[in-house]
Amino acid sequence: MTQATFRQQYTIPYFLCDRKQTIHLSMLVNYMLKVSGEQTAQIASEQQQTFFHEQNRSWIILAYEFDIKRLPRRDETVTFETYASEYNRLFCYREFKVYDEQENLIVATTATFGIMDLTKRKIVRIPEAVAVPYQATYNKQIRRTNKLEPLQTEQALHKAYLVRYTDIDQNNHVNNSVYLTWMLDALEADFLTRHDVCSGIIKFEKEVSQVEQVSSYVQTTIEDGAIRTDHAIQSSTVTNARASFYWQRSV
Amino acid sequence: MTQATFRQQYTIPYFLCDRKQTIHLSMLVNYMLKVSGEQTAQIASEQQQTFFHEQNRSWIILAYEFDIKRLPRRDETVTFETYASEYNRLFCYREFKVYDEQENLIVATTATFGIMDLTKRKIVRIPEAVAVPYQATYNKQIRRTNKLEPLQTEQALHKAYLVRYTDIDQNNHVNNSVYLTWMLDALEADFLTRHDVCSGIIKFEKEVSQVEQVSSYVQTTIEDGAIRTDHAIQSSTVTNARASFYWQRSV
Numbered sequence: 387m388t389q390a391t392f393r394q395q396y397t398i399p400y401f402l403c404d405r406k407q408t409i410h411l412s413m414l415v416n417y418m419l420k421v422s423g424e425q426t427a428q429i430a431s432e433q434q435q436t437f438f439h440e441q442n443r444s445w446i447i448l449a450y451e452f453d454i455k456r457l458p459r460r461d462e463t464v465t466f467e468t469y470a471s472e473y474n475r476l477f478c479y480r481e482f483k484v485y486d487e488q489e490n491l492i493v494a495t496t497a498t499f500g501i502m503d504l505t506k507r508k509i510v511r512i513p514e515a516v517a518v519p520y521q522a523t524y525n526k527q528i529r530r531t532n533k534l535e536p537l538q539t540e541q542a543l544h545k546a547y548l549v550r551y552t553d554i555d556q557n558n559h560v561n562n563s564v565y566l567t568w569m570l571d572a573l574e575a576d577f578l579t580r581h582d583v584c585s586g587i588i589k590f591e592k593e594v595s596q597v598e599q600v601s602s603y604v605q606t607t608i609e610d611g612a613i614r615t616d617h618a619i620q621s622s623t624v625t626n627a628r629a630s631f632y633w634q635r636s637v
Numbered sequence: 638m639t640q641a642t643f644r645q646q647y648t649i650p651y652f653l654c655d656r657k658q659t660i661h662l663s664m665l666v667n668y669m670l671k672v673s674g675e676q677t678a679q680i681a682s683e684q685q686q687t688f689f690h691e692q693n694r695s696w697i698i699l700a701y702e703f704d705i706k707r708l709p710r711r712d713e714t715v716t717f718e719t720y721a722s723e724y725n726r727l728f729c730y731r732e733f734k735v736y737d738e739q740e741n742l743i744v745a746t747t748a749t750f751g752i753m754d755l756t757k758r759k760i761v762r763i764p765e766a767v768a769v770p771y772q773a774t775y776n777k778q779i780r781r782t783n784k785l786e787p788l789q790t791e792q793a794l795h796k797a798y799l800v801r802y803t804d805i806d807q808n809n810h811v812n813n814s815v816y817l818t819w820m821l822d823a824l825e826a827d828f829l830t831r832h833d834v835c836s837g838i839i840k841f842e843k844e845v846s847q848v849e850q851v852s853s854y855v856q857t858t859i860e861d862g863a864i865r866t867d868h869a870i871q872s873s874t875v876t877n878a879r880a881s882f883y884w885q886r887s888v
Contacts, residue, residue, distance in 0.1 A: 401667035
């Protein structure tokens with residue numbers, strides 16, 4: 387079965403880009419979610435949308451795996467493509483691809499989604515009827531995602547962040563994209579200026595609410611010439627998200 | 638003489654909006670500057686652009702005055718209109734208007750620009766040749782801008798912010814829009830949820846660089862039923878920006 391693929395074009399405004407004139411990773415993620423949200427608005431039946439509303443449930447993102455050839459640039463027009471590739475009892479896997487104007491693939495991302503019962507705040511089973519319109523393949527096997535290296539917070543650098551009013555989304559918790567901002571900002575400006583992210587994994591473990599202060603921990607490892615940064619977001623003693631990114635020197 | 642007016646339409650993505658589904662004021666300002674930047678790219682001659690580059694000069698924003706009937710909403714398509722209305726020896730005044738799809742004016746903003754010598758970091762005279770393509774009126778009178786109420790920082794609430802990597806723009810200083818984020822975020826989430834900004838003035842006094850920590854001070858005054866918040870951004874003992882906003886209860 388072929389998945390229902392959805393495409394949209396966007397031109398990246400300067401104010402979502404950094405000093406290197408490429409889009410913030412957090413904003414790339416925001417565009418991806420905008421495109422998948424619009425696919426859902428287009429193909430999910432009213433009945434399916436009522437299911438989420440009446441049962442107080444919502445799709446939530448549990449993980450991203452990024453493979454980045456290069457990030458979209460300021461004023462560049464790129465095409466975002468997305469489709470739900472596979473699902474099982476608990477998770478739905480969605481692919482996001484970003485193409486440049488010559489149809490070269492520049493970013494590929496796999497996102498793991500689940501459905502959360504917002505009253506009980508726990509993950510619930512994915513009803514088949516919800517998955518049908520996306521034409522995703524059912525595969526009962528739950529994928530093993532890449533393991534993240536454990537991070538020794540005692541030895542890691544860290545910065546503290548207060549949750550901002552604008553960090554909170556419709557679910558009354560910090561928007562997923564903000565964790566990426568906190569994680570990357572914990573690196574030194576000098577490192578960020580001289581390096582480009584080429585791949586990464588982020589896993590969301592526990593939501594952050596309005597009233598919290600978080601610490602963004604980071605540790606840098608160089609092994610066989612590869613530069614890896616390991617990240618953790620913690621509020622009090624809870625780990626809210628973990629990630630690893632691989633980097634190369636900017637050319 | 639009629640000013641050279643420039644218009645562009647944009648649809649506001651959800652991820653630039655807050656819980657009330659309206660655009661962040663900082664992002665509205667970013668759109669405005671994008672539109673004026675594109676007017677400049679279109680009408681300023683190569684010679685004029687070389688002047689800025691060779692002399693290491695740049696337009697900078699010194700103040701905004703906002704008059705807000707309502708902010709653009711999530712997924713709304715709005716038209717941004719801009720023109721340079723008047724200039725004198727030191728300042729250029731630029732109008733920004735935002736219209737909804739029925740051509741109702743929803744936001745009007747006046748910005749005061751100056752030209753900065755980036756080497757000496759001081760404001761320099763505006764050459765007539767630079768102003769000509771905008772067809773702005775020369776009026777030697779320097780406008781008096783509305784006075785801002787003095788703020789007693791000892792009695793004000795405040796929050797501290799570290800400058801983030803992504804806050805810095807091409808000039809290697811904190812982007813003007815970030816001051817608005819710091820100012821509004823210093824207000825309580827509960828206040829922001831229940832009130833809408835209806836007008837405001839912000840004046841930029843001293844740039845903030847990468848390495849600094851700033852404090853965002855705010856004081857709320859209710860006089861004759863009008864709610865006013867006075868703001869100051871300070872780094873060590875220097876005041877970097879000041880503002881006052883007027884609010885009404887959200888309906």
